[in-house]
Structure formats: structure tokens, C-alpha cells
Amino acid sequence: MLSRVANNLIWMNRYMARGNGILGLLRINFYANQDSPELFSWTPIIKNFASSDVEFQTEDALECIDYMIFDVSNDNSIVNIITRARENARSVQEHISRESWLSINNYYLYLTNNDLRKKLKEQDPVRLLEELLNHHLIYYGTHDITQERGPAYYFMNVGRYLERVILISDFTTLKLKEISEATDALEKGLYWRNLLLVIGGYQQYLKTYKSTFNEDHIVDLIFKDKYFPRSVYYCIHKLNAHITALIENGELEKNNLQFLLGKLESTIKYTTIENIKTLGLNNFIEGIKQDIRDISANINSVYYNQTN
Structure with a gap:
């Protein structure tokens, strides 16, 4: 498959995953901000997930949501993200199903309605x-x-799971900063609950642990659970499977990419909660993010040179 096509397939799904994650963050923060504005500010979201080169400061919920969805000056606004996803999809229409193209195009048309x-x-x-x-x-x-289950499908899923690991890591890092500034256990519990809601793991947590918000259990669910589809381990496992499929289909040459993925998957699988505590959760997350950057760079060296 041509590098341009692989590039566009990967980035199409990275953008779709990014848009989905940001929208989920906005929805949960709106609810939390209505109940506890002193705990769930809009400023960290704007600072961490909007354009870094644009000054935008307000605690007005509607203004923040408008900025994160519709403002074209914000490079990471939903309208910009979906526009780029549509551009990528349009350039690879012959490689994706007609229905997939229409779902992105219809989304774009709905989003850009005046x-x-x-x-x-x-x-x-x-x-x-x-x-x-x-x-x-x-x-x-x-x-x-x-x-169809073929190279295009595998490339699309590489993009999805790469972006999902980055989002989970970034969302967790954001909440850890807030947790570190919490004044009591109740506040910490609210932040942990908020994180579970943001990544879509709240119901899974209640079903699995049937307990109050225990930090060890939450870390285990978010990073190590092999059944939770938004855990880091699940995403790395899927990413590894799709990369392997691309190699078996002759779309990727055997190189150290499989080694990097296998090493990261094994590290997460066999690292205990006690080991994570000793290392520090922030350091553990930063290690994962660095490994993902190395994996992305490895793919990038073969298939594309587009920045995000």
C-alpha cells in the first residue's frame, strides 16, 4: 500500500479518536463543573487540549465548549479535527467502505451547519x-x-489505538495533577470518579470492584485490565495484533516495531501495582508515552511524515 494511503488511513482514525475523547471530556467536565466549579475548572482543559499558541481564558462553560467545538482558530477544535479526518477519508475513498466515508462526511456536514x-x-x-x-x-x-478485514482496516485501527493510548495517558496525567492538589480524601475520590467517567470506565469499575474509589483498583483498570476496551493494556494488545497482521500481509517489513510493541505490552502486563507505586504513577505514564512516541516514530519513518 502506498505510504500516502497508509498515512491518511492512520490519521483519519487518529482524528476520529481524538475528537471522541475531547467530546467525552467536555461532557463530563460540564456536569462536574455545574456541581463543583471550584474543583472542576475549565482552565486545565483549555490549557492541555486546545492550541498552545492561542490565548483563551474564561470559566464560562458555554464559551469554553464553543471554543473547543467550533472555533477554527483553535487547531484542536472538533470542527478542525473532523475537517482533517474528512480530508483524509476523501483521499482514500477507494480503500474504505462507502458507508464509512458517508458517516464521516455526514458528520462533517452536520458539524458545519450554520x-x-x-x-x-x-x-x-x-x-x-x-x-x-x-x-x-x-x-x-x-x-x-x-x-473488509485487510490492510486498510489494520491501518485504521493502528491510528485508533495509538491515539487512544495517548488520550488515556493525557487524561490520567491531568487528573493526577488535580489529585495532588486535593485537600482531603473526598476530593481525591471525586477526581478519580471523574477520570473513570471521562474514559468511559465508570460502569466497568463498579461491576468489577463493587467498591468505593480505590486508587490501586482504578490504576489496575485503566492500565492493566485486558477486558476493558479503553485500558492501556487492551489498546497496546490490539495495536500489536494489527501491526502483526500488516507484517503478515506484507504491508510492513519486520523490524524493531514488533519488539517495541511486545516489550511495552509485556511491561504493562507484568508490572505490579506495587512496582508502579515504587516508580511513581506519573513516571510510569511518562514511560508509556515515550514508548508510544518511539512506536509512532518507527511507523512514521516508513509510512508518513505528517505531523498532528
Whole structure:
């Protein structure tokens, strides 16, 4: 497969995963901010997930959501992310199912409708956020049902799981900073609960542990659980499987990419909670992020030179 095509397939799904993650973060923070504005500020979200070269400071929820969804001056706004995903999808239409292309194109048309921005100010913002999140669910379901299992499918999933690991790591790092500044156990519990909600692991946690928010259990779920589809281990395992499939299909040459992935998967699988505590959770996360950067650079050296 041409490097340009592989590039676009990977980035199409990276952008879709990024948009889904940011929208989930906005929705959960809106709820939390309404209940406890002193704990769940908008400033960290803008600082960590918006353009770093644009000054934007406010604690007005609607203004922040508008900025993160519609503002074209914010390089990481949803409208910019989905526009780039659509551009990538359009250039590889012959490699993806017609239904996958239509789901992205329909999402783009809905998002760029002139009346949608006014809808945010006139209606419950959560309704709009959920409508946008539904477009991501439609895309993922459509992609899973209609995309043939071949190189394009594997490249798309490489993009999805790369971005998902980065998002999980970034969301956790953000919450750890807030937890470190918490004044008591109750505040810490609220931050841990918020993190589980943001990554979609709240129900899974309650089903698995049936307990209050225990840090060890939460770390185990987010980083080591092999059944939770948004755990770091699950994503690395899937990433490894798709890279292996690309090698078996002759789309990738055997190099140290499999070694890097296998090493990271084994590290997460066999590292105990006690080891993570000794190392420090922030250091553990930074190690994962560095390994992901190395893996991305390895893929990048073969397939693309596009920046994010």
C-alpha cells in the first residue's frame, strides 16, 4: 500500500479518536463543573487540549465548549479535527467502505451547519455534545460492520489505538495533577470518579470492584485490565495484533516495531501495582508515552511524515 494511503488511513482514525475523547471530556467536565466549579475548572482543559499558541481564558462553560467545538482558530477544535479526518477519508475513498466515508462526511456536514453553533447557546449543551458523540459511535459501528478485514482496516485501527493510548495517558496525567492538589480524601475520590467517567470506565469499575474509589483498583483498570476496551493494556494488545497482521500481509517489513510493541505490552502486563507505586504513577505514564512516541516514530519513518 502506498505510504500516502497508509498515512491518511492512520490519521483519519487518529482524528476520529481524538475528537471522541475531547467530546467525552467536555461532557463530563460540564456536569462536574455545574456541581463543583471550584474543583472542576475549565482552565486545565483549555490549557492541555486546545492550541498552545492561542490565548483563551474564561470559566464560562458555554464559551469554553464553543471554543473547543467550533472555533477554527483553535487547531484542536472538533470542527478542525473532523475537517482533517474528512480530508483524509476523501483521499482514500477507494480503500474504505462507502458507508464509512458517508458517516464521516455526514458528520462533517452536520458539524458545519450554520445553525449548530446557535443551538449550543439556545439549548442544553449536553444534548449537543451527545449528538456529536453519537456521530462517533455511528462511525465506529459502521467501520466495524462494513470495512473488509485487510490492510486498510489494520491501518485504521493502528491510528485508533495509538491515539487512544495517548488520550488515556493525557487524561490520567491531568487528573493526577488535580489529585495532588486535593485537600482531603473526598476530593481525591471525586477526581478519580471523574477520570473513570471521562474514559468511559465508570460502569466497568463498579461491576468489577463493587467498591468505593480505590486508587490501586482504578490504576489496575485503566492500565492493566485486558477486558476493558479503553485500558492501556487492551489498546497496546490490539495495536500489536494489527501491526502483526500488516507484517503478515506484507504491508510492513519486520523490524524493531514488533519488539517495541511486545516489550511495552509485556511491561504493562507484568508490572505490579506495587512496582508502579515504587516508580511513581506519573513516571510510569511518562514511560508509556515515550514508548508510544518511539512506536509512532518507527511507523512514521516508513509510512508518513505528517505531523498532528
